[in-house]
Amino acid sequence: MSKISKSAARERIEALSQELRRHNYNYYVLNAPVISDFEFDLKMQELQALEAMFPELVRPDSPTQVVGSDIAPAPEEKVRLEARQAKGPATDQAATTPAPAPATEATQAPAKHTGFEQITHRYPMLSLGNTYSREDMLAFCNKIEAENGGALDYSCEMKFDGVAICLTYVNGRLTQAVTRGDGVKGDNVLANVLTIKSIPQLLKPGDWPSEFEIRGEIFMPYEAFDSLNAEKEEIGEQPFANPRNAAAGSLKLQSSEQVAQRGLDCVLYHMLGENLPFATHSDAIKAAAAWGLPTSPLSEVRRGAQAVVDYIDYWDTRRKALPYATDGVVIKINDLQLQKRLGFTAKSPRWATAYKFKPEQALTPLLSIDYQIGRTGALTPVANLEPVPLSGTIVKRASLHNKDQMDLLDIRIGDWVYVEKGGEIIPKITAVELKKRPANAARPDFPTLCPDCGTPLVRDEDEARHYCPNRTGCPTQIKASFVHFASRDAMDILAGEATIDQLFNLGLIRRLSDLYTLSKEQLMALEGWQEKSCENFLASLERSKSVPFERVIYAVGIRHVGKTTAKTLAKAFPDIDRLSEATADELSQTEDIGPIVAASIAEWFCNADNLRLIEELRQHGLQMQSLAREQLSNALEGKSIVVSGVFSISREDMKGLIEAHGGTATGSVSGKTSYLLAGDKPGDAKVKKATQLGVEIIDEDTFFKMIGR
Numbered sequence: 001m002s003k004i005s006k007s008a009a010r011e012r013i014e015a016l017s018q019e020l021r022r023h024n025y026n027y028y029v030l031n032a033p034v035i036s037d038f039e040f041d042l043k044m045q046e047l048q049a050l051e052a053m054f055p056e057l058v059r060p061d062s063p064t065q066v067v068g069s070d071i072a073p074a075p076e077e078k079v080r081l082e083a084r085q086a087k088g089p090a091t092d093q094a095a096t097t098p099a100p101a102p103a104t105e106a107t108q109a110p111a112k113h114t115g116f117e118q119i120t121h122r123y124p125m126l127s128l129g130n131t132y133s134r135e136d137m138l139a140f141c142n143k144i145e146a147e148n149g150g151a152l153d154y155s156c157e158m159k160f161d162g163v164a165i166c167l168t169y170v171n172g173r174l175t176q177a178v179t180r181g182d183g184v185k186g187d188n189v190l191a192n193v194l195t196i197k198s199i200p201q202l203l204k205p206g207d208w209p210s211e212f213e214i215r216g217e218i219f220m221p222y223e224a225f226d227s228l229n230a231e232k233e234e235i236g237e238q239p240f241a242n243p244r245n246a247a248a249g250s251l252k253l254q255s256s257e258q259v260a261q262r263g264l265d266c267v268l269y270h271m272l273g274e275n276l277p278f279a280t281h282s283d284a285i286k287a288a289a290a291w292g293l294p295t296s297p298l299s300e301v302r303r304g305a306q307a308v309v310d311y312i313d314y315w316d317t318r319r320k321a322l323p324y325a326t327d328g329v330v331i332k333i334n335d336l337q338l339q340k341r342l343g344f345t346a347k348s349p350r351w352a353t354a355y356k357f358k359p360e361q362a363l364t365p366l367l368s369i370d371y372q373i374g375r376t377g378a379l380t381p382v383a384n385l386e387p388v389p390l391s392g393t394i395v396k397r398a399s400l401h402n403k404d405q406m407d408l409l410d411i412r413i414g415d416w417v418y419v420e421k422g423g424e425i426i427p428k429i430t431a432v433e434l435k436k437r438p439a440n441a442a443r444p445d446f447p448t449l450c451p452d453c454g455t456p457l458v459r460d461e462d463e464a465r466h467y468c469p470n471r472t473g474c475p476t477q478i479k480a481s482f483v484h485f486a487s488r489d490a491m492d493i494l495a496g497e498a499t500i501d502q503l504f505n506l507g508l509i510r511r512l513s514d515l516y517t518l519s520k521e522q523l524m525a526l527e528g529w530q531e532k533s534c535e536n537f538l539a540s541l542e543r544s545k546s547v548p549f550e551r552v553i554y555a556v557g558i559r560h561v562g563k564t565t566a567k568t569l570a571k572a573f574p575d576i577d578r579l580s581e582a583t584a585d586e587l588s589q590t591e592d593i594g595p596i597v598a599a600s601i602a603e604w605f606c607n608a609d610n611l612r613l614i615e616e617l618r619q620h621g622l623q624m625q626s627l628a629r630e631q632l633s634n635a636l637e638g639k640s641i642v643v644s645g646v647f648s649i650s651r652e653d654m655k656g657l658i659e660a661h662g663g664t665a666t667g668s669v670s671g672k673t674s675y676l677l678a679g680d681k682p683g684d685a686k687v688k689k690a691t692q693l694g695v696e697i698i699d700e701d702t703f704f705k706m707i708g709r
């Protein structure tokens with residue numbers, strides 16, 4: 001860094017600190033970062049370099065000294081929180097685990113915050129030093145080796161890109177699952193963590209210590225991330241920018257049932273406790289795996305600096321084939337005695353560091369911007385780029401999300417833009433190269449009218465997106481609502497985009513109910529239709545009449561109502577009449593339905609045209625009431641049944657049957673469970689627990705006999 005005066009450095013330090021605090025807030029609290037990790041790290045490095053030049057300017061609350069916090073401070077609380085963080089989570093000390101925080105009455109009293117109990121970490125939850133340079137990694141190893149008598153063993157591990165979690169097991173049972181929070185205290189999200197299949201509530205028999213903590217990362221595999229975002233897009237909600245944000249957002253949901261649907265996973269990589277009986281970190285993790293805890297099969301112990309760099313080189317490209325996001329490699333001194341001697345700085349351990357992979361970026365000119373209207377009327381700006389190779393594909397288009405994002409980037413047509421592909425399928429523009437801005441670069445004209453039907457666009461106050469409000473007259477929206485209605489998870493009608501286009505363009509369908517009026521003669525007269533395809537299509541329409549009520553609710557396309565919400569509604573409101581009469585207030589009393597969703601549902605049912613549609617669909621014989629609510633018998637009255645494994649019908653339907661026969665379907669086996677209803681491949685933990693507690697295990701046939709089916 002070139003020479004800089006002290007007063008200029010002070011100003012820059014202040015500006016960078018403020019900026020980094022804001023980015024920390026966007027990342028940890030809002031789960032919506034506006035710059036890439038790489039850009040963040042560059043700014044952090046600049047701040048570190050300035051502070052190294054002028055150590056007297058280092059403030060205790062500098063972002064270089066404190067870890068980012070995922071706790072959302074109330075505005076008036078923010079100042080106090082920052083002051084508390086300024087004390088730093090740990091003092092400079094020598095221990096293999098950070099010194100336990102002193103337990104004062106104030107710190108031990110659990111406080112309610114954003115719906116979760118706040119718990120003070122027994123050992124502060126620190127961060128890791130990081131670098132993007134292999135030379136730095138070599139230097140890190142060489143320095144420690146020079147000071148400690150030669151080549152050392154390192155545990156080389158993937159750096160999982162998720163949310164840090166601290167699990168506590170007491171007598172083999174999971175008692176607490178706490179987020180990093182501000183490093184000193186975090187939120188207890190135990191109920192949500194218990195829905196993650198790979199995390200055992202009870203450890204396998206073994207010689208586990210009576211109490212220990214194990215830390216790791218909760219992440220969302222790409223597959224779960226893609227389907228969550230697809231659903232979000234479908235219901236007109238802003239998709240998550242990447243799997244990490246999706247994992248963080250999911251973990252803090254108020255409803256564990258919803259969390260269970262999110263497909264989260266976990267890997268654990270750091271054990272802590274008093275007098276743990278292990279000589280090395282890898283032994284501790286091996287033991288954890290033997291007790292049934294999820295650990296990474298990709299970790300390896302390697303000797304010497306060069307072997308560490310070889311591990312990095314090996315995974316640099318191969319990691320792209322992993323089913324989850326990783327953003328680097330973590331290396332840890334394997335010897336726990338040596339870890340103890342090396343100790344911690346205020347922010348991170350001296351016995352570990354991270355090498356971060358640079359995200360692949362491409363720099364390319366922005367040719368134009370298209371504005372696309374989706375099914376729910378949301379407008380998405382899409383950038384058309386000069387085609388450029390990136391991570392094995394040629395990128396031509398990238399999402400610009402919304403107007404706020406465009407303003408933030410201050411993007412102009414003709415600009416050279418940086419494109420990145422993270423975990424997400426659609427590449428995104430992360431920055432504009434201002435040095436290459438052409439003189440004639442033009443500010444884009446954000447449309448005020450729907451590009452499809454010309455209706456003035458509206459913007460909801462609380463959302464960043466613009467919408468075309470012409471739901472019933474905008475051709476794109478109408479056609480998209482047919483595609484959604486016919487989709488597999490909705491009515492499962494054999495009609496894709498091309499068929500809908502054809503039927504719509506010929507004027508054969510305008511309203512969803514028109515589908516049920518189509519005749520074989522009409523269809524046979526159309527281009528490309530044969531007898532067989534007509535019959536299949538009509539048969540699928542017939543079948544759709546027995547699709548359960550919850551799927552009908554989903555199919556009609558109420559904004560913000562995805563599959564999960566539709567299910568919740570069908571449970572809470574046994575038929576369409578009760579649902580359509582519910583006020584926004586009543587709806588928001590329903591568990592998992594927030595005020596925005598409630599208002600959207602109530603508004604939908606206030607519209608005369610929608611009510612007419614419901615009537616027409618009812619006339620055509622679609623399901624307008626919950627079957628599960630129908631009381632079929634009292635055969636299972638007072639019985640609490642846990643369902644596990646694969647059955648001839650879906651698990652949801654099985655639970656519906658339990659309830660229809662007077663029983664209760666519960667999630668986990670306890671002393672109060674009457675039966676474990678086990679299908680094919682039931683969960684090991686559930687079977688074991690039922691056996692331990694003497695809970696009767698029954699199969700599908702026995703169950704069907706019990707309910708006289």
Ligand code: IVH
Nearest residue numbers: 126127128157158159160164217269330349
């Ligand atoms: S060890 C004392 N190992 O990366 C710090 N952390 O950027 C112990 N992370 O805070 C952390 N994969 O949330 C460790 N294999 C791994 C990791 C890992 C991901 C996270 C963790 C950490 C952050 C630092």
